[in-house]
Amino acid sequence: MNAPHALSASQAAELIARGELTAESLVESCLERIAAREATVGAWEYLDPEQALAQARERDRVRPLGPLHGIPVGIKDIIATADMPTGCGTPVYHGWRPAWDASCIAALRAAGAIIMGKTVTTEFAVYQPGRTANPRNPAHTPGGSSSGSAAAVADLMVPLALGTQTAGSIVRPASFCGVVGCKPTFGYVNRAGLKPSADSLDTIGVFARSVADAALALAVISRRPGLAATAAPAAPPRIGVCRTHEWPFAERSSKDALAAAKEALARAGAVLIEVDLPQPFEGLADAQALIQAYETAQALAYESQQHAAQLSPNLAALLQSGRDCPPADYDRAIALARRCRVALPALFDQIDIMLTPSVRGEAPAGLGATGDPVFNRIWTLLHVPCLNLPAIDGPAGLPVGVQVVGPRNSDARTLRMARWVEQAIMTR
Numbered sequence: 451m452n453a454p455h456a457l458s459a460s461q462a463a464e465l466i467a468r469g470e471l472t473a474e475s476l477v478e479s480c481l482e483r484i485a486a487r488e489a490t491v492g493a494w495e496y497l498d499p500e501q502a503l504a505q506a507r508e509r510d511r512v513r514p515l516g517p518l519h520g521i522p523v524g525i526k527d528i529i530a531t532a533d534m535p536t537g538c539g540t541p542v543y544h545g546w547r548p549a550w551d552a553s554c555i556a557a558l559r560a561a562g563a564i565i566m567g568k569t570v571t572t573e574f575a576v577y578q579p580g581r582t583a584n585p586r587n588p589a590h591t592p593g594g595s596s597s598g599s600a601a602a603v604a605d606l607m608v609p610l611a612l613g614t615q616t617a618g619s620i621v622r623p624a625s626f627c628g629v630v631g632c633k634p635t636f637g638y639v640n641r642a643g644l645k646p647s648a649d650s651l652d653t654i655g656v657f658a659r660s661v662a663d664a665a666l667a668l669a670v671i672s673r674r675p676g677l678a679a680t681a682a683p684a685a686p687p688r689i690g691v692c693r694t695h696e697w698p699f700a701e702r703s704s705k706d707a708l709a710a711a712k713e714a715l716a717r718a719g720a721v722l723i724e725v726d727l728p729q730p731f732e733g734l735a736d737a738q739a740l741i742q743a744y745e746t747a748q749a750l751a752y753e754s755q756q757h758a759a760q761l762s763p764n765l766a767a768l769l770q771s772g773r774d775c776p777p778a779d780y781d782r783a784i785a786l787a788r789r790c791r792v793a794l795p796a797l798f799d800q801i802d803i804m805l806t807p808s809v810r811g812e813a814p815a816g817l818g819a820t821g822d823p824v825f826n827r828i829w830t831l832l833h834v835p836c837l838n839l840p841a842i843d844g845p846a847g848l849p850v851g852v853q854v855v856g857p858r859n860s861d862a863r864t865l866r867m868a869r870w871v872e873q874a875i876m877t878r
Contacts, residue, residue, distance in 0.1 A: 454479035459521050459609040459663040466520040473506035473520030477564060480522050484607045490588050492581040493602040495527045496534050497567035505564045517678065518670055519562030524602045524611035526595075527568040528575050529654070530643035531555055538645050539571040539580055539595075542757045552643020554612065554654055554671040561670040566608050569598030572820060574750060575614055575647050578762040579820050584626060586848050590813040593623030594820030596657070600627040603657040610667050611657045616647045616742055618809075618826025620655045621853055624838035626813035626821065628849030630872075632656050632664040634861050636833035638672045648745035650784070651738070651830055661837065661869045668861070677862050682870040689715060689871070690725035690801035692855070695732040696824050701811030703844030704825075708807055711841050711852045711875055715805070718874035723801055731790055731828065737783035738827035744780045747772025787831050791858065794832055798857045803867045808853040812844040825853065835861045837868045841875055 454462065454476040465471035481499050488494060502522065509520045525531060528538045530548040537543050555565065570580035572595035582597035584590040585605035592601045596613030600623035603611050613620045615633040624631025632655050639654040646652060654671065658664040662680050669678035691712060693700075700708075716722055747754070747769045754761065754769045761769070797804075807825045814821055829836045835858075838851040854871055856864025 455483040455606050457609065458659050459518070459666060460660070462609060463517060463519065463521055467514055473509040473564060474503060476520060477502050477506040477522055477566070480566065480608055483605070487585070487605055487607065491583055491585050491601050491605050493524070493569055493598040493605065493607060495537060495568045495570045495580070495598065501533070502564060502566050509562060509564060514562060516561030516670065517666060518558065520564065521562070521610060522564045522566040522608045523558055523667070524566050524569040524599050524608045525555065526599050526611070526613050527571045528614065528645040529555060529612060531565060531568065534565070534568055536568065539573045539575065541760045542753055548643070550643060553640040555643065557671050557673060563670070569602055569611055571595050572597060573762055573765055574645065575616065575619060576746065576765055576768060577820065578764045579817055583817060584813050584848070586628060587846070590815050590848060591626065591817055591820050593626035593813060595619040596623050597820065599657050600624055600629060600631065603659060604629045609659060610663060612671070613655055613657055614644065615653050615655055615826070615830055616651045617738060617830055618823025620657070621808050621826050621836055621838045622821055622823055624657060625808040625849065625851035628840045630658045630661055630664050630840070631838040632658070632668055633830070633836045634668055634672060635835050635859050638674070638861060646749040648742045649749065650745060651742060653830070661839070661865060661872045664837070665865045677865060679862070680865045680869045682873055683866055686719035686721065687802040687867045687870055688721040688723060688800065690723050690797070690804040692725040692727065692804045692806045694727060694806055694825065694828065696735060699810050699822070699824050700807055703811040703842070703850045704807045704809055706844070707841040707850040707852050708805070711805060711871070714874045715871065720874070725797060725801065725804060727797070728793060730786065730793070733786055734790055734828040734831055735824060737786050738831040740775060740779060740783045741787070741831070743768055743772035744775045745772070791832055794834070795857055803864060804855040805871070806853045806855055808838045808851040812846050812848040812850055829853070829855055832858070834858050835864045837864070839868065839872050839875060
């Protein structure tokens with residue numbers, strides 16, 4: 451057997467259920483991995499080894515509670531936990547301890563999961579980075595805003611972690627770090643206990659090392675058990691290759707990732723169909739950026755009024771742009787999003803899923819920024835399920851993924867199709 455910390459969530463859960471692995475030994479192995487790597491990666495904002503071990507021992511004393519019994523999960527530090535601080539990546543809330551668990555945390559505990567600790571987030575899950583480095587090359591960003599969650603899963607510190615996406619904060623760091631990142635349909639996961647950023651965009655999702663593991667975790671936190679049934683379809687899917695209007699921003703490594711994935715899928719028997727987005731979709735990326743700034747300025751109104759000196763210049767500038775945005779411009783952006791959501795299903799009439807870039811390219815060098823979400827904005831705004839799947843290593847040796855997109859509210863089907871795509875890419 452692999453070292454316990456290297457097991458997938460599904461493998462570890464099965465071994466625990468059969469009595470061949472204890473939660474305590476799994477957590478001990480994860481803690482050893484963290485101790486060896488945390489000084490380099492910097493994935494954790496809060497970690498209490500004794501607290502984690504106490505949870506594990508309690509799990510070992512009782513019958514399995516659910517499908518994640520004994521599985522350690524990292525939690526992005528903007529999601530409320532009653533027994534751990536929730537600092538939101540800002541000195542404004544340093545050490546703040548909520549009196550409650552977020553809805554998704556309650557769901558994890560009910561399913562037997564172990565809340566391992568809180569992972570580093572950018573400031574209020576916006577743009578100012580924390581200290582996390584890319585585990586594949588610490589001189590490069592891990593992406594954001596779910597920086598610590600992506601890095602912790604990629605570096606084998608925990609098999610699962612929760613993140614959030616408002617622009618590209620799950621798909622982008624998943625691509626940069628080389629793991630599966632799953633952003634479900636908007637609203638699938640209850641957001642009670644999440645520090646809001648943009649109310650019409652914020653979505654809770656998961657990081658994992660496989661589509662099956664992502665589906666298992668998403669089934670728990672969404673309280674939709676059927677999502678865990680991710681057996682790949684027997685027949686090859688019909689896949690739309692959609693470069694989007696943002697294609698000019700793609701770097702060579704992202705183009706190579708899409709080409710490699712297409713080749714693998716065609717070899718496996720998929721029907722590939724080129725899909726061009728209608729002209730109105732060209733404005734969606736800008737609309738998402740405007741909506742995010744406008745809504746974030748309102749969500750952080752208290753912090754900007756009472757704690758302005760503790761906000762980074764990057765965040766202060768975003769909030770000012772949101773305050774300066776005329777409501778009529780916001781209303782037009784919302785109206786465009788609604789029109790495009792209505793038009794989107796027709797694009798799936800002849801296809802099952804779309805394949806599109808996850809990122810511009812490999813993770814940029816430096817830790818002062820987290821990369822460009824240009825290939826994620828439109829899908830987040832359209833409220834559709836998206837997954838990053840690792841595809842290639844770029845010329846700098848860093849991972850580059852491809853993005854699987856499904857119709858809104860088709861998460862179970864999209865996960866099954868993504869499982870097929872994952873298998874085809876892995877066996878190319």
